[in-house]
Amino acid sequence: MMRTWKFNKMRGKIMKNKSSMKSIKKRKQQFDIDFEGRDERNFYQHILPNSLATTYEEDITARIYGGRFTKKGNLYYASSQEELILYDTTDPNKWQLKTIYSPNNISWTILDMDVDKNEQFLRQETLRVVTDEEDNNRRRFFGMMSVKFSPCGKQTLSSSNRCQLLLYDLESNRTIKKVEKAHQEDINSVCFSHHYNPNIFYSASDDCVLKVWDQRTLQDGKSCVGKFVGHSQGITCVAGRNDGNYLASNGKDQLLKLWDLRYMITPNNFLKVRPFKRNTAFDYRMHDFYLPNPLDQKRHPDDKSVMTFSGHEVLRTLIKCQFSPEQTTGQRYIISGGSNGEVHIFDILSGETATVLNDEQYDQEYFDEEDMCSRDVSWHPEVPLIAQTSFQCQIKVWNYESDEIKIKEVKSEDQSMKQSRVMTRSMLKQRNNKQ
Template identity: 35%
Template sequence: MSASRSPQDIPSEEDDPRTIVYDPTDPFWRDTDDDDDDDMDYVPATGGSEDEEGDSADLSFHDAAENLSGVEIEVEVTEDDDEDESEDSDDSEEGGVGGANPGRPIYISSEQIVQLLGNTGLRQLLATGGLRLGARRPVRIQDDDDEEGGTGYDPVGPRTRRRRGGGRAAFQKVPSDEGRELMNTGIFGSNDRPRDSIKRRKRLAYDVMSRELGTGSVGRQKNVNKVMRQGMIPGSMADTIIHYNSRCYSGQFSDDGNFFFSCAQDFKVRMYDTSNPYDWKFYKSVVYPYGQWTITDASLSPDNRFLAYSSIRSTVCLASTDPNDTSEPNLLDFANISNHNPRTYHTYFGIWSIRFSGDGREIVAGTGDNSVYVYDIERQQTILRIPGHEDDVNAVCFGDTQSPHILYSGSDDTTLKVWDRRSMGDGREAGVFLGHTEGLTYVDSKGDGRYVLSNGKDQTAKLWDLRKMHSKEKADRIDINAYTTRFEYRTNAYDESEYQPHPHDCSLVTFRGHKVLRTLIRCHFSPPGSTDSRYVYSGSYDGKIYVWNLDATLAGKIDVLKATKNSRPRDPNMLDETYDFYGRNSSSWMTCVRDASWHPNAPVVAATSWNGWGTSQGTCTVHTWNDGLEEDEGEPKIGRRVNALLQHDERLYTATAPPRRHWYDDYMNDE
């Protein structure tokens, strides 16, 4: 392997990203044979269909089931001695292999064989030390929209004995009393004041009339305006669907709403002019010249002049946002740390998360060597390295926009730590938040130096208060490894029956319903301008954006999967029959919303997703509040499909034959 690559040298499908070895003479390569590349589960192909820059991609697939026709495996169903036997007595009515009677021969179809021999199935066979065929009871998968849930073949593994005191019964109360108290304080949005004696009158129309008539005091009018903004949660119908030929990992609006950027797996960051949030204009694109696997994160400077973006390397690219500036990005080497001992420090690590400081002078990064880095842009040097975690640091952020003193870092070691740079002579954290039972995927600060939000692989988002964190002395007496299963979120479905609450949970509110699987899915506070800071929201593996009130009740959902399904032609050569851990056929249309951004001044949400046939491509979808309407008289028309340059592409409207339906398609789309 050569010591350097061009951006076009993307590994083929035959390459395994985990077996790439670096050339010791090349500082950009690092050994990826370890297990800390959280999103390394997909390899972009080369050659074939053209993207908007003229690059081509060749997608070749093999039908794993084509040689299995007519094959049947006879097994004998044995009695299940699980203590929860009584709960499964009606499994025969649900269908699946688990519904057979004990001792009765059953047959496994070729499709189920493929599922068994898929990635998850092989993991389970290896983990148990051998192959043991027996009857499997169907696992019930529940969704907030369907309390009964759906049933289907479970390729995850044999059932484990349920531990006492856990499961759904141990979930935090909804609505949350602490969250309701926060909502009543006005810190997270205004509360409506009862004033209308006509109960059936439409609230929005009445508020608009009151505003136009100028009725009430100035304070009442301001409150009405805030309450009106809160109710304008964007709908599922997409105004615009921007299609990419590679997965989209993240995308955010600037603080003033005039700018939007999206990061894709083709190592390009595309920038858009969103000064009119309903009519975007393509602005510019920049490239990570030495990227590995994907662009992991990006951050815009407070003055919108520079964009920093990272990959699974120790180098961050810093590019100008000026469309007339075509120069190469500056390379910021985070391994260039002042006053370090080269004998005890290695320079090969990947960066998972970066953020600009409020003054634009520094960049903080979370890395794969369990550390937090602070880089001084003017000095072009790392001025602080905090090796403060026991596992990958997936997310970092500053506590507020006024000073760079307070840092937050979320790690796969299940902790969220607080760092005060004014008192770090001994490298000690200022405090620790405990409550997640699996690794953290993202951290977002409200910007007031008090409240912080996190997403976790335990399928929860949590709200924290800086005043309620554990001291380091108390946290050091707690074995954090005693309360985690090290759930492998990339290849398994989460079993809620195995959930155990953390006995030292110091979070204020816990939010549930979304699926934090397969990749580092992100969550955010809603902006004060367009929502009065009323909500928190998160992407999800099931293709939706979940919006919660602060009391953990669901305020709304934006269904990106429904808005984008079949919005681009299906590749006729896509014939593979592999399955994910929910049993979905990977050649069907699937959506995983990895990131979402709420416009600071308008009721608009932009979602960046893995999206398409088998989530092999990506989209950025623009969703606006339209009062539930599915059509709009304005321009541009709702539902338009464009390429990454926002150009109309007739090929995106080409009709294709619908793929074979699977039970999971109905489950995911059933409202």
């Protein structure tokens, strides 16, 4: 079930932060130059969030499932089982709660949401209970699992638990393209490949397959232009690097994989390649994974993934992943939430785990394992700050702290006294020279 809200009315009027970072960004856009961009990325890519700065939980009464920063970084929007929550993050270190909105017809939870590039609209996805009259009035869940606004902001791409893909045009207010049986099972996640290209997009499903689509040739389930196989269980999330080449996927096989679009399986070889047949006895919602080390799984002979990471837990719910920001880190890292409450940061240059963010203040007697789950994570586009959602009805914010570098702020009175001392010394020196 899809809902679209006027996002600008929800957020109210927010003053823009006229910081040096934003002035540099404006100058880059105005003159189309990379002004100090390389230096900025080289500096920030070594500064990773490592300290739990604060938690936001006031007025939140249900589990937080999704949460992301907008592209400008001045807003953070989150979704729970009951509500949409909006924060003003103009000051990244001191968020201000803007509004909490309770949409109608929410079944179980808000599964996914996205904001358009102009921050005017927010679209949400949820489940709906449907009664099948032909099957003894059996109640079934029907819902849209994932949604993304197109780079142009004029369309939305959605996927359903009925193996469907839908392209919806906002201007004409109608579905312009619909693909039946795009996958064999639920389509858990969709995303576009590039910031400026609305034609190429990806889909990830419980059938263990990633598919590449071109909406210019979109007709039916046989019209996909490429595939990736390698996961042995369903795929919970696909995230594009927004460069048209690389994408990442999180799997219920407890593996996160990095893919290169130039090595996808082309339509000529579709019939020769079969994905893994997943172990149906394993239910990630209630079972622990059946192997101590997920890397011990048999590798698919047609697995063309560039890198494979492990160590995080993809259980209980559809755990999300995303690339780090291009402006500050050059998208060097991939971050993932975890069902154990941890945030893993993977380095795609070294192929190793860069760091793990873990709140050690959990009260194991008070919280169940399910309450520790962190389903979604988001990296601020301009500063080294990560926000993670929590089933503890909290949003946790991690920033960077260093014991080696401590900057002491000088008060205005102290500074003026310091300047007067310098002036006095210079005057005495001049007097001595004259004498």
